[in-house]
Amino acid sequence: MPDTPNFSISASAAARICDIISAQPDPNGLALRVAVLAGGCNGFQYQFKLDTNRNTDDQILTRDGATVVVDETSLDLLDGAELDFIDKLMGAHFTVANPNAASSCGCGTSFSLA
Numbered sequence: 001m002p003d004t005p006n007f008s009i010s011a012s013a014a015a016r017i018c019d020i021i022s023a024q025p026d027p028n029g030l031a032l033r034v035a036v037l038a039g040g041c042n043g044f045q046y047q048f049k050l051d052t053n054r055n056t057d058d059q060i061l062t063r064d065g066a067t068v069v070v071d072e073t074s075l076d077l078l079d080g081a082e083l084d085f086i087d088k089l090m091g092a093h094f095t096v097a098n099p100n101a102a103s104s105c106g107c108g109t110s111f112s113l114a
Helices: 011-022 072-077
Strands: 007-011 031-038 044-051 058-063 064-071 081-088 091-097 100-104 111-112
Touching: 007 011, 007 058, 007 064, 011 031, 011 058, 011 081, 011 091, 031 058, 044 091, 058 072, 058 091, 064 072
Parallel strands: 007 081, 031 064
Antiparallel strands: 031 044, 044 111, 058 064, 081 091, 100 111
């Protein structure tokens, strides 16, 4: 078993992160921070935001030029999950395919654990 939980980034998520960051006025040092917070309609919710800060417990993941930052506590809840970007007729958004989620709500940003 690896020392750190396994959280991956899909090619489409990496491409979209690069697009978003390159469109910012000052893209230097920007990364997408993925966090799991208490709340939402199922107990936990995902948060996605651009961030230049790096904390001592952050794990930094990269793929195809994109950087994702995840704190240690969130990473434990994301073990085995994949960050993806979906672009469909009904809308475009980041999503997390999380095997640890027992249920999730229709919005796709809230989940509960088994």
